[in-house]
Amino acid sequence: MANPIQEILEKQVLTVAKAMEDKIDDEIASLEKLDEDDLEVLRERRLKQMKKMAEKKKRWISLGHGEYSEIHSEKDFFSVVKASERVVCHFYRENWPCKVMDKHMSILAKQHIETRFVKIQAEKSPFLAERLKIVVLPTLALIKNTKVDDYVVGFNELGGKDDFSTEDLEERIARAQVIHYEGESSSLKVKSTTQVRRNVRQSARSDSDSE
Numbered sequence: 767m768a769n770p771i772q773e774i775l776e777k778q779v780l781t782v783a784k785a786m787e788d789k790i791d792d793e794i795a796s797l798e799k800l801d802e803d804d805l806e807v808l809r810e811r812r813l814k815q816m817k818k819m820a821e822k823k824k825r826w827i828s829l830g831h832g833e834y835s836e837i838h839s840e841k842d843f844f845s846v847v848k849a850s851e852r853v854v855c856h857f858y859r860e861n862w863p864c865k866v867m868d869k870h871m872s873i874l875a876k877q878h879i880e881t882r883f884v885k886i887q888a889e890k891s892p893f894l895a896e897r898l899k900i901v902v903l904p905t906l907a908l909i910k911n912t913k914v915d916d917y918v919v920g921f922n923e924l925g926g927k928d929d930f931s932t933e934d935l936e937e938r939i940a941r942a943q944v945i946h947y948e949g950e951s952s953s954l955k956v957k958s959t960t961q962v963r964r965n966v967r968q969s970a971r972s973d974s975d976s977e
Contacts (some may be wrong), residue, residue: 826850826879834868834875837886840894846884852944853909856885857900863921863928867904870932877936878945908942916942 858864875883888895906918924930940947
C-alpha cells in the first residue's frame with residue numbers, strides 16, 4: 767500500500783523542480799533574445815559596477831580597512847567611526863580572553879575589507895566605557911553610520927568558551943549587518959532583535975557641553 771505522506775512529498779518536490787526548470791528556461795529565453803546592443807549595455811553596466819567597487823576598495827584601504835589596528839585615544843575613536851560606515855571595535859584589556867578575540871578580529875579584518883576592525887583599551891577610555899556601558903571584557907561594539915547598533919559581550923553568544931571558531935564570530939557580527947556575509951544560515955538574513963542605539967557623535971557633543 768502506497769504511503770500517502772510520501773506521495774504528497776514527491777508531488778511537492780516535483781512541483782518545486784518544475785517551477786525551477788521553468789524559471790531557468792525563461793532566463794535562457796531572455797538571454798537568447800538579446801542583441802549585440804543589449805549585450806553591450808550589459809557589459810558597460812558591469813564595467814561601471816566593477817569600477818565603482820574598485821574605487822570603494824581603494825577608499826576603504828586608505829581609511830585602514832583590511833587590517834586590525836589599535837586606537838590610542840577616545841578622540842581617534844570618534845574620527846574612525848565618522849570616517850567608516852561600518853566599524854567593529856574591540857574594547858579590551860591585557861588578558862587571555864581579549865587575546866583570543868584579537869586573533870579572530872585579525873582574520874576577519876582581512877576577509878571583510880568593507881568594515882573597519884579596531885581595538886581600544888577600555889581602562890584608558892573611561893568616557894567611552896561609561897557612555898557605551900562597557901562592563902565585561904572583551905566586548906565588541908558593532909557600529910553602523912556612527913551608531914552602536916549591537917554588542918558582542920564576552921563569549922556567551924559564542925558557545926561560552928574560548929575555543930569558538932572565527933566563523934562563529936563572523937556569523938554573530940553578521941546578524942547586525944555590519945559585515946557582508948555569504949553564509950548559508952537563514953537567520954542572518956533577519957536583523958537581530960531590537961538593539962540599543964547610541965549616536966557616538968551626540969555622546970561626544972554631550973560630553974563637551976557638560977564640560
